[in-house]
Amino acid sequence: MTNTIALSLGAIILAGLGLDLIFNDSNALIFVGRKLIDFIEYLAFWR
Numbered sequence: 001m002t003n004t005i006a007l008s009l010g011a012i013i014l015a016g017l018g019l020d021l022i023f024n025d026s027n028a029l030i031f032v033g034r035k036l037i038d039f040i041e042y043l044a045f046w047r
Contacts, residue, residue, distance in 0.1 A: 020028045 017029065020026055
């Protein structure tokens with residue numbers, strides 16, 4: 001991965017988080033975080 005691609009992806013992710021914060025009150029970020037916690041618990045069960 002080149003520096004240009006890494007910076008572009010980072011900018012896109014930060015822009016998405018910023019737009020979610022401004023327009024959606026961070027609901028999408030909270031949803032993804034909760035799903036990540038559920039997934040980690042699911043993986044821990046199968047360990």
